[in-house]
Amino acid sequence: MAKIKSNLKGWKPGVPNVKPENRVYDYPIKTNKKPKKKDSLLFGTGGVPHSAKIKTHPSAVKRLSELGLSVYEMEFVHGVRIKPETCEEVKKEAKNTGLNITAHGPYYINLYSMEEEKIEASRKRVIDTALALHSCGGDGACFHPGFYQKRDENEVYQFILKQIDEILDYLQEQGCPCRLDPETTGKGSQFGSLSELTKMAGSLRDKNIGITMDFAHIHARTAGKENSYEEFSNQLQMVKDKLGKKGLKSMHIHLSGIAYSEKGEAHHLELSESDMNFKDLFRALIDFGVEGRVVCESPALEYDALLMQKEYRKLNGS
Numbered sequence: 125m126a127k128i129k130s131n132l133k134g135w136k137p138g139v140p141n142v143k144p145e146n147r148v149y150d151y152p153i154k155t156n157k158k159p160k161k162k163d164s165l166l167f168g169t170g171g172v173p174h175s176a177k178i179k180t181h182p183s184a185v186k187r188l189s190e191l192g193l194s195v196y197e198m199e200f201v202h203g204v205r206i207k208p209e210t211c212e213e214v215k216k217e218a219k220n221t222g223l224n225i226t227a228h229g230p231y232y233i234n235l236y237s238m239e240e241e242k243i244e245a246s247r248k249r250v251i252d253t254a255l256a257l258h259s260c261g262g263d264g265a266c267f268h269p270g271f272y273q274k275r276d277e278n279e280v281y282q283f284i285l286k287q288i289d290e291i292l293d294y295l296q297e298q299g300c301p302c303r304l305d306p307e308t309t310g311k312g313s314q315f316g317s318l319s320e321l322t323k324m325a326g327s328l329r330d331k332n333i334g335i336t337m338d339f340a341h342i343h344a345r346t347a348g349k350e351n352s353y354e355e356f357s358n359q360l361q362m363v364k365d366k367l368g369k370k371g372l373k374s375m376h377i378h379l380s381g382i383a384y385s386e387k388g389e390a391h392h393l394e395l396s397e398s399d400m401n402f403k404d405l406f407r408a409l410i411d412f413g414v415e416g417r418v419v420c421e422s423p424a425l426e427y428d429a430l431l432m433q434k435e436y437r438k439l440n441g442s
């Protein structure tokens with residue numbers, strides 16, 4: 125029996141308030157028609173799509189391309205483990221299909237751990253993510269930077285800023301062109317509010333850094349706020365103010381439904397079962413002229429990625 129936290133929110137009324145577990149996604153997939161005009165937002169999945177024949181990175185790239193999707197985010201969330209020959213295969217498959225490859229670094233990253241050796245290990249995990257991604261022909265290494273652990277927020281900010289600055293210099297020395305995209309996190313205990321990350325990327329703006337804007341996390345982090353056209357517009361304005369227009373032209377976005385409590389994120393949900401107002405989000409993204417990648421992190425993966433793509437194209441007049 126799934127543990128149900130009675131105070132969890134985020135579900136659409138009428139949908140059972142339990143975590144969707146062990147679901148089998150094998151129902152028919154309907155792909156979308158080719159757009160009349162070029163998409164400014166490209167869609168894809170975080171992790172191997174359910175309908176990939178085998179659960180490997182190269183097979184994921186191939187399958188997403190067959191579905192008319194354009195982005196594959198490799199999940200190194202339990203460690204950066206990929207063989208050099210697999211990297212080569214991904215690179216080849218990405219070249220053949222034109223897919224964009226990105227990566228999500230390990231969850232066990234805390235760039236301001238209380239333990240020195242864990243900081244060093246965390247730095248290595250970020251670096252390994254970027255290097256592996258580069259070997260796969262991709263760009264855009266996303267990761268959750270760390271935790272406050274009840275310390276002063278500015279102190280944590282300053283420390284993590286320094287770590288990321290040094291990692292960026294190291295990657296440049298190594299000739300690794302992968303951009304680092306630290307992610308807006310879903311819980312108040314995690315470093316990574318939108319204002320912290322835009323401030324950080326803005327202050328390092330001459331370096332190879334962006335942000336990952338996870339709109340579901342921002343919604344959950346604020347316990348249900350940040351879910352209207354006006355609020356999405358304010359977020360995008362903040363990106364524009366801190367990172368300039370450039371910040372809106374190569375955005376890395378995560379999206380899913382999400383369950384949350386007062387403490388923030390509980391877990392991801394399918395879009396149709398959640399309160400995530402993705403249509404108004406797309407309206408705001410279109411009105412701000414945003415270009416970039418949208419990675420679907422819902423449990424339904426490609427099913428929801430295709431739904432996002434469909435709604436986006438409808439609103440974009442294509």
Ligand SMILES: [Zn+2]
Pocket residue numbers: 228267268307
């Ligand atoms: Zn993430």
Ligand SMILES: [Zn+2]
Pocket residue numbers: 307338341378379421
């Ligand atoms: Zn995310």
